[in-house]
Amino acid sequence: MAKTIGLILTLLLLPSLVYGKSKSNFNFIAYGEYGLAQTAGFNQIPKGGSQESSSYRRPNFNELSIHHELYHTLGLSGEYKTWEIQYNHSAIHLNKNVMLNTALFSHGQPLPSDRLYHFNIALNKHQIQLKKHFSSLPKNNNFHFSLFSAIDWLGYHYHFYPLEATLPEAAPSSRREFINTTCSFGSEFQYQWHPYTSSAVYLSTSLPFFHLQIAEAKFIQRFHFFHPPISKFRPYIGISYLKTDLQDKQGLANHLRFSAKPYFFAGIAFLIS
Numbered sequence: 148m149a150k151t152i153g154l155i156l157t158l159l160l161l162p163s164l165v166y167g168k169s170k171s172n173f174n175f176i177a178y179g180e181y182g183l184a185q186t187a188g189f190n191q192i193p194k195g196g197s198q199e200s201s202s203y204r205r206p207n208f209n210e211l212s213i214h215h216e217l218y219h220t221l222g223l224s225g226e227y228k229t230w231e232i233q234y235n236h237s238a239i240h241l242n243k244n245v246m247l248n249t250a251l252f253s254h255g256q257p258l259p260s261d262r263l264y265h266f267n268i269a270l271n272k273h274q275i276q277l278k279k280h281f282s283s284l285p286k287n288n289n290f291h292f293s294l295f296s297a298i299d300w301l302g303y304h305y306h307f308y309p310l311e312a313t314l315p316e317a318a319p320s321s322r323r324e325f326i327n328t329t330c331s332f333g334s335e336f337q338y339q340w341h342p343y344t345s346s347a348v349y350l351s352t353s354l355p356f357f358h359l360q361i362a363e364a365k366f367i368q369r370f371h372f373f374h375p376p377i378s379k380f381r382p383y384i385g386i387s388y389l390k391t392d393l394q395d396k397q398g399l400a401n402h403l404r405f406s407a408k409p410y411f412f413a414g415i416a417f418l419i420s
Contacts (some may be wrong), residue, residue, distance in 0.1 A: 174226040175231075180414025181219050184389075184407035186241070189408070190268055192305050192323050194255030196398030204402070206388055207249055209268050213241045231278040231293075239405070241268040244310060253307065256319035263310045270391065271302035271403060272361070278335075289339040299353070299361055300328040301393065303403065325401075327393055329357035345369050360392040369416075379418040 148310025188208050194202035208214070216239065224233030244265050251258045258264060278295035310319035340346065349365040367385035386409050393403040 164172040164281035166323075172228050175418055175419045176222075176224045176226065178416035179415055180221050180383075180412045181217065182387075182410045182412030184216050184218055184239070186213055186216050187367055187406045187408065189402070190305060191400070193397075193399045193401065194321075196240075196400075198399050200252055200255040201249055202253075204404075205265065206245075206247070206253060208241065208405075209250060209365040210245075211241075211243050212245050213243055216274070218407075220412075220414070229280045229282075231276075231280065233274075233276045233278070233395070235274050235276070237272045239272075239407075241377045242266070254321040254323055256321045258319055262318075263306040264307055265310055267304070267306040267357070269302075269304035270403075271304075272299065272391070274299045275304070280401075291337045291339075292347055294332075294334045295334070295349070295351075296332045297330065297358070299329065299331055300326055301359055301361075301391070302326050302384065303393070323401075325397075329353040329359040329361060331361060333363075343371050347369065351396040352407045358393060358395050361389060378413070381416040381418065382414070383416065384413045 159361070161262045178294045186208050189204040190206055190208070191201050191204055212273045218237060220235060220237040222233060222235035224231055242265070244263060246263050247258060248262045250260045274297050276295050278293050280291065280293045282291075297346040301324075303325055305323040306321070309318045311318075331351050331353045333349065335347055336348045337347040338346055345368075347365075349367065349370065353360045364385040365385055367381040367383055369381055370377070371381055387407070388409055389405075389407040391403070393404045394400045395402075
């Protein structure tokens with residue numbers, strides 16, 4: 148399910164990337180991608196906002212030996228004339244078995260430094276986006292751009308537990324899940340270098356008054372190799388910078404910060420006109 152949702156997220160962002168002229172007023176686009184991200188950040192999750200239940204910016208991804216992770220995205224969109232609506236989902240799962248170098252309080256539980264623990268941090272990002280495509284600039288039919296607004300919501304999951312089977316039942320373990328939302332806006336610029344290749348730059352950021360902040364910049368290279376009369380396959384590759392920062396307002400805040408800088412990805416879009 149997570150992988151399917153992840154592919155949907157890519158499918159939603161790519162429609163903009165694969166935007167092109169068609170004889171039909173309506174296009175349907177589906178896409179999926181896989182990528183490799185160089186990760187950084189931390190996962191501070193206290194319990195009930197207590198100052199004694201967490202350590203600032205811990206556990207961080209470095210001490211959990213989380214450095215490079217695979218992710219996947221899925222997306223679907225419908226395009227009518229110059230308007231497009233899309234849904235996408237990206238899934239990032241950070242899982243490690245690790246022995247901490249320093250003891251830690253996390254989500255109200257004391258984790259000793261001499262015990263092997265499994266950490267599972269899952270980020271499922273969903274987006275519904277409304278996009279407006281604009282005509283080419285005068286005297287340059289190869290350049291296109293679009294503006295969009297979006298609602299994003301992040302499904303967050305945090306779970307840790309000891310791995311040794313001989314530990315007593317009271318061995319520290321815990322789980323935390325919640326959903327947070329934000330609104331964002333952005334733009335995309337595309338240039339058609341050749342009938343079979345085009346490049347796009349995508350920029351987006353969240354509005355500043357939400358607890359959840361997501362900023363992203365992408366460069367995407369698309370290849371238009373296949374042009375059958377009904378459908379079009381469009382493979383693409385790209386590089387991106389993504390930062391997700393979630394911080395609430397309780398006494399000691401839940402604070403998640405995840406950065407992928409950079410992440411490299413490849414995918415394919417399927418367009419039906």
